[in-house]
Amino acid sequence: MRVLHIITGLGVGGAEQQLRLLVRHLPAQCDVITLTDPGQVAEGLAADGVRVTHVPMRGNRDVAALFRLTGQIRAGRYDLVHTHLYRACVYGRIAARLAGVRAVVATEHSLCATRLEGRTLNAGIRALYLATERLGRVTVAVSPTVAALLRRWGVPDGRIHVVPNGLDADRFRFDEVSRKEARAFYGLPEDAYVVGGIGRLVPAKRFDVVVRAVARMPGDTRLLLAGSGPEEEALRRTVRELGIADRVVLAGDLPYLPDPRGDAPDMATLLSAMDVLAAPGTDETFGLAVLEALAAGLPVLYTTAPALEDLPPHTAPGARRLTGGAEEFARELLRLRAAGPGERAVPDVVRHYGIERTSRQLMDVYTAVLSGTTWK
Incomplete structure (x- = not known):
């Protein structure tokens, strides 16, 4: 199974470190694309033997980056695309569909009641998130707390699956x-x-x-x-x-x-x-x-x-x-x-919360998405 992970940035942070840990334990061939900040975690992934590509994106209106990202996905001939963090989830889901990949999974790491990844939530952020969420198959929540917030936002319950963060x-x-x-x-x-x-x-x-x-x-x-x-x-x-x-x-x-x-x-x-x-x-x-x-x-x-x-x-x-x-x-x-x-x-x-258990749960999600299984 060829899996492409797309993440907003790879500086030091919980979601970024979790991605590196997951890639180490997933029984799949994984590549990573970062849209900004190919920092310390990018170096760590490369040291692990993971191919990391920087597709630079100069803000949320950089449409040209969307087409560069689409080209990277199409060239990689991936079975599944997995997005992480807001900008990567919005643009990654669009690019994956433009590239012909329908098996798209997103993980929601940082949704809080009033903020998303530190930014104050507003109607525009929510509308764009929900519009692009429909382009994926499953949205993974890292806890039942996040799953409840996604439901409150309007993400259909049948598209939400809880896979907690893992720990080595x-x-x-x-x-x-x-x-x-x-x-x-x-x-x-x-x-x-x-x-x-x-x-x-x-x-x-x-x-x-x-x-x-x-x-x-x-x-x-x-x-x-x-x-x-x-x-x-x-x-x-x-x-x-x-x-x-x-x-x-x-x-x-x-x-x-x-x-x-x-x-x-x-x-x-x-x-x-x-x-x-x-x-x-x-x-x-x-x-x-x-x-x-x-x-x-x-x-x-x-x-x-x-x-x-x-x-x-x-x-x-x-x-x-x-x-x-x-x-x-x-x-x-x-x-x-x-x-x-x-x-x-x-x-x-x-x-x-062992990482082995988390990686098995995530592979179950991948398998279900690729087979067309409907949750719930």
Whole structure:
């Protein structure tokens, strides 16, 4: 089976990293096209032996790019086209149909109640999305929460299929050597209590809540925050105003898999350096960082994580949902610190979202689409 994945960009991000992980595990011959930003994940895919093509698109009105994309699809003689993220889903579905490919699947990674991939939803975005959604066969939602939003938008229930994000749990298993190496790399004392945060530095992630919570904690508490984004300077300003610049490390974007060309820690190594993960974001569509932290045996304080909320609470005993601000997070962080380190046990929820299971579910979708099977 020849499958073409089309994605808006391949910079560091959850959907982009998930695509790389899926391609590694899908029993199909996969190529990838990116419309913008052939960045760090594109390099990783190429290192994995995946053919990555950049079809540059200069904005949502670049019609010429649509025809270039159509030509690439036609030349590849693909059995199925799978699109990811808004721009790729809109233009990829059109291009696939123009190229004569009717087996088209789209994954909706980032639809929230009021935003889509960070942009505020409006009638125009919704109308264009729904018009092009009809050109595909199935829209995959990464959680039941996203599936419910798609139904509310007007996507027919029979065209929606839930395939959750997958996790390579063994990669994130706690490692004492990695802990020491990462702490040494970032200048963190071995005996410090390290609060972690992972994600795009955007308002919806609410990392300012974690910064203010850490400022309320004892002086040997550190914050290790991985990610980049438009809120970085505002966070740095808050850190300076609170007088905790020497207690905060902004690590920037990190690879999810080891980079043989660099010496910076990857995400799994970073998680081993932490004592707890704080995830106060309010617009999560899945909660992959929360799952990765649980796979590393960390306790987690979170505000929104559909991956956990869609399963019984006993599957993730190390996770606690908080709905307040910095004071509540600080109080719970102090409680966890006083309780001391746990045994780094991996909860059942992590096994539920294994990448092998996700890839099998997605292959079932591909097979059904190619055979003309109707869902439900």
